[in-house]
Amino acid sequence: MSDDNTSMWKNLGLDLKAHDVLLGVLGQAYQDIYLSQENRPRGMEYFDFVMSEIHGLRIKELLDEKEKKRKIIGSYCVFVPEEIALAANATLVGLCSGADFAVEQVEKYLPRNTCSLIKSSFGFKLAKVCPYLECADMIVGENTCDGKKKAYETMGTLVDNLYVMDLPQMKSDNGRKLLRSEYDRFKSAVEELTGVEISVDSLKEAIRTVNEKRAAIHRLSQLRIADPVPISGLDALLANQVFFYDNPARFTQSVNKICDELEERISKKKGVFPEKTPRILFSGCPMAVPNWKLPWIVETSGAVIVGEESCVGERGTRNLTDDSGKTVDALMDAVADRYFKIDCAIFTPNQDRRDHILEMTRAYKADGVIHYGLQFCQPYNMESIPVEKLLEEEGIPCLRIETDYGMEDVGQIKTRVEAFIEQIQD
Numbered sequence: 001m002s003d004d005n006t007s008m009w010k011n012l013g014l015d016l017k018a019h020d021v022l023l024g025v026l027g028q029a030y031q032d033i034y035l036s037q038e039n040r041p042r043g044m045e046y047f048d049f050v051m052s053e054i055h056g057l058r059i060k061e062l063l064d065e066k067e068k069k070r071k072i073i074g075s076y077c078v079f080v081p082e083e084i085a086l087a088a089n090a091t092l093v094g095l096c097s098g099a100d101f102a103v104e105q106v107e108k109y110l111p112r113n114t115c116s117l118i119k120s121s122f123g124f125k126l127a128k129v130c131p132y133l134e135c136a137d138m139i140v141g142e143n144t145c146d147g148k149k150k151a152y153e154t155m156g157t158l159v160d161n162l163y164v165m166d167l168p169q170m171k172s173d174n175g176r177k178l179l180r181s182e183y184d185r186f187k188s189a190v191e192e193l194t195g196v197e198i199s200v201d202s203l204k205e206a207i208r209t210v211n212e213k214r215a216a217i218h219r220l221s222q223l224r225i226a227d228p229v230p231i232s233g234l235d236a237l238l239a240n241q242v243f244f245y246d247n248p249a250r251f252t253q254s255v256n257k258i259c260d261e262l263e264e265r266i267s268k269k270k271g272v273f274p275e276k277t278p279r280i281l282f283s284g285c286p287m288a289v290p291n292w293k294l295p296w297i298v299e300t301s302g303a304v305i306v307g308e309e310s311c312v313g314e315r316g317t318r319n320l321t322d323d324s325g326k327t328v329d330a331l332m333d334a335v336a337d338r339y340f341k342i343d344c345a346i347f348t349p350n351q352d353r354r355d356h357i358l359e360m361t362r363a364y365k366a367d368g369v370i371h372y373g374l375q376f377c378q379p380y381n382m383e384s385i386p387v388e389k390l391l392e393e394e395g396i397p398c399l400r401i402e403t404d405y406g407m408e409d410v411g412q413i414k415t416r417v418e419a420f421i422e423q424i425q426d
């Protein structure tokens, strides 16, 4: 690590020793899981570079932005509109929460039976190892599942810049009204933070920037329909994960560049795995960096992942925002309309999600679905049962996996995944 990085991390108040441990674990996992893959598209070198500089160059960029009076907003959920942040001259970054850290300390604040994602967000704060969290001028929490809702009350005692967004639980007119008014409240809070009033032009431009980023990811997803699949599920997941904290324009350009290469691969029938490799759709809880356990198990067991029905995946990116409005109000309406379609399991009822899983299974020609639920996540684990039932009725095999960020159950999961792959191969 360069001295520059070390002093940057020190100035951010990171615990350098604990941070070294985190970077060591992250680097090793990336080496073992990502760099050991064969036949990767050349364009993935960009993402390898991003990952190697995840706490280095990108943080330096964010600090340079702060020098120029731009604000940084950290978020934990795909309901926080990047369009509003960008339009007010702020940068939105995802606060990943994909690894266990400082578990003993965390359990002094949260019950043991809290999902790994929430525990991880506390672990990164308590252990002082996340430069994104430490450089954020505002941290946005949201009233989604009960776990998060209550955890943010405690999180508010650990950070002094937490903003909590209320979210609807039903797709009703009242639900839509609540979301729209909460986005107005968020807009005012961001304008106050940055001192920049959002205009028609700035909001339109922000919508276009985010739409382009989403369109690039849609293009990548569509290319995974091909057989042989031109990119591994692990690499596609990585692109979806980097979506949350890279510079938007650079990200769009890099994903489109990979797509050009993938089109060339498809025309030559070149894949990462042989033709007719069993194809799996993932569905369920978000997989934040560096949570690569289940895709790694699946793709080293003889199958390929062809899509993610997940917030780090299509649930988070699938719809674009209409940019044709002529007033800030009309554009804000369009933003609310776009986000109101997100079919998170916190909604009741949530038939849209079931329909979407079926639609994705067919569109990506998946042979089976693996439903991924984090242990103690009631919304997704509860929904996994009707999801499985629906898929069974449609003759689509489904495997429900409930796990956490620990590696103790890898052997047991691998055995179940191998048996499932054998079943869908027949």
Ligand code: SF4
Pocket: 076, 077, 078, 079, 144, 145, 285, 286, 311, 342, 344, 345, 346
């Ligand atoms: S699963 Fe729900 S609460 Fe979690 S990030 Fe997605 S939308 Fe937000």
Ligand code: SF4
Pocket: 115, 116, 117, 118, 145, 146, 147, 148, 285, 286, 374, 376, 377, 378, 379, 380
């Ligand atoms: S994984 Fe489930 S329990 Fe955990 S934060 Fe997301 S919705 Fe809540």
